Amino acid sequence: MPELPEVETVRAGLAGHVLGRRVIDVHVHGTRVARRHDGGEADLVGRLRGRTLTAAVRRGKFCWLLLDEPGEALLLHLGMSGQILVRSADHGEPAAPHLRARLDLDDGSALDFVDQRTFGYLAVPDLVPTADGGPGGLGSDVPALPAQVAHIARDLLDPWLDRVALAAAIRRRRTELKRALLDQTLVSGIGNIYADESLWRARLHGARPTDALRPVEVARVLDAAAEVLAAALAAGGTSFDAMYVDVDGASGWFERELAAYGRAGLPCPRCGTPIRRESFANRSSYSCPRCQPRPRRGAR
DNA sequence: CCCGGATCCTGCTGGC
DNA sequence: TGCCAGCAGGATCCGG
Numbered sequence: 001m002p003e004l005p006e007v008e009t010v011r012a013g014l015a016g017h018v019l020g021r022r023v024i025d026v027h028v029h030g031t032r033v034a035r036r037h038d039g040g041e042a043d044l045v046g047r048l049r050g051r052t053l054t055a056a057v058r059r060g061k062f063c064w065l066l067l068d069e070p071g072e073a074l075l076l077h078l079g080m081s082g083q084i085l086v087r088s089a090d091h092g093e094p095a096a097p098h099l100r101a102r103l104d105l106d107d108g109s110a111l112d113f114v115d116q117r118t119f120g121y122l123a124v125p126d127l128v129p130t131a132d133g134g135p136g137g138l139g140s141d142v143p144a145l146p147a148q149v150a151h152i153a154r155d156l157l158d159p160w161l162d163r164v165a166l167a168a169a170i171r172r173r174r175t176e177l178k179r180a181l182l183d184q185t186l187v188s189g190i191g192n193i194y195a196d197e198s199l200w201r202a203r204l205h206g207a208r209p210t211d212a213l214r215p216v217e218v219a220r221v222l223d224a225a226a227e228v229l230a231a232a233l234a235a236g237g238t239s240f241d242a243m244y245v246d247v248d249g250a251s252g253w254f255e256r257e258l259a260a261y262g263r264a265g266l267p268c269p270r271c272g273t274p275i276r277r278e279s280f281a282n283r284s285s286y287s288c289p290r291c292q293p294r295p296r297r298g299a300r
Numbered sequence: 301c302c303c304g305g306a307t308c309c310t311g312c313t314g315g316c
Numbered sequence: 317t318g319c320c321a322g323c324a325g326g327a328t329c330c331g332g
Contacts, residue, residue: 003326006325032309077326078326079325079326079327080324080325080326080327081309081310081311081324098310115309116310116311117308117309117310117311117324117326118310119309119326119327120326174302174303175302175303179304182326184326184327191325191326192324192325192326194325261325281304282306282323283323283324283325284324
């Protein structure tokens, strides 16, 4: 689920429902949730208890809540399967099967972190200054971000992203275009689904060598990616209500609007040619054989 | 420094 | 029916 549009939906939900709330207590389930927090589970809980959540910020697929303790934040990463659920005081739901952490808040509500595959995590890192002096991410003007996020590039919905510099950096790389799109240190927020959708829109094959791309092609795929992310966000953003921050992009955007991803054998919406599935770096890539011709070895 | 592959988990699906 | 290989939307770490 969680690529940029899904994480932004979470961030917006958190901004609307938990800011100003104080953390009364924290319950951690399992050994993996706190594995990326330096002081371990007990320290994580200790640093959160009594703190007030003051802002919800996102860069790429990373989301964090600023704390009233200056220079600290609660960092959330959803991994492959993470969800954030905001439970109202009277929700009455049983705990989700893969509940990994619960924060009890001072109005009786709770913030649940649910994660089947346990690649997600919580941490309370120190904040470090941003390299460009701009805000750490969307949702805050503070020019600081969690230490673990310092190497993560800005994303395509961030006004501080320098598109010209990004395009130049992509063409300087010696790799394949899809790898570059997935490289969070170049541009963040794009995962396997939206990489394929962006490449389809731009009519480029993901195996195209980045250093042989024409500038107009790089611009086209970046425009396409920005459009896809914005459209997915608009679709995903419609589906959460007051007590549930929805991470389930699958129900809305996923099934109806994808042109290539997961559609092996189905007709390309542009030309009708059956979409192909290829294996790439231990995962699947979907593309149109006609609109997105595979590059010849060594050539563009 | 840059690049690519292996790796951390759990659960579901599809083929035999 | 039952079993098991294969696969799933991510980031990090390590070797070349």
